Amino acid sequence: MTSTEITQEERTELEKALYDALNPLASAIRSRESGLPEARMWAADPVDVTLSVLAAWKVVDAEVKRLTAVAAATAGSYGASYEQMGAVWGITRQGARKKWPDAVTRPATAEAPTGATLKLFGGVAELVQDPSSGGWTWAAEGADKTRGGAEEDIWYATKEEAAAHAGAFLREHAADLS
Incomplete structure (x- = not known):
């Protein structure tokens, strides 16, 4: 498997894409909490604005974890082992099994699969x-x-x-x- 390290240019593009996705979510959260229109989010108290951004990152973090589990289950359904998933994630086979316990299923028999x-x-x-x-x-x-x-x-x-x-x-x- 190739390295998953990214270049500085790729990191910059990723950050831009994440912020582009995050800003509408942060604005919507701030609007719901304050009752103000989303367009006025950035004019609010800086503490409230930054807490809205932090709340949006929490939502993104939870969604990334969910999608990561879906990706692990998909890899497992195609035959990836916990050892392979652990290598990609930078953890041990046991760590991968603990992180995604249902991602890999063992075949019931040793016969050729039909x-x-x-x-x-x-x-x-x-x-x-x-x-x-x-x-x-x-x-x-x-x-x-x-x-x-x-x-x-x-x-x-x-x-x-x-x-x-x-x-x-x-x-x-x-x-x-x-």
């Missing part, structure tokens, strides 16, 4: 391989209880392709992404 379960966004998809053609299909139930699957007679060349379609369905039918 199916797989994908758990994302609160829903579940079953991926099934056709023994004769080797193609893959999927059926899923989203977190909102909507059921769906690959169209009849559609077989994907790889498990990953079927999983991508199933994952898109589960994302579309997540209970709450906000």
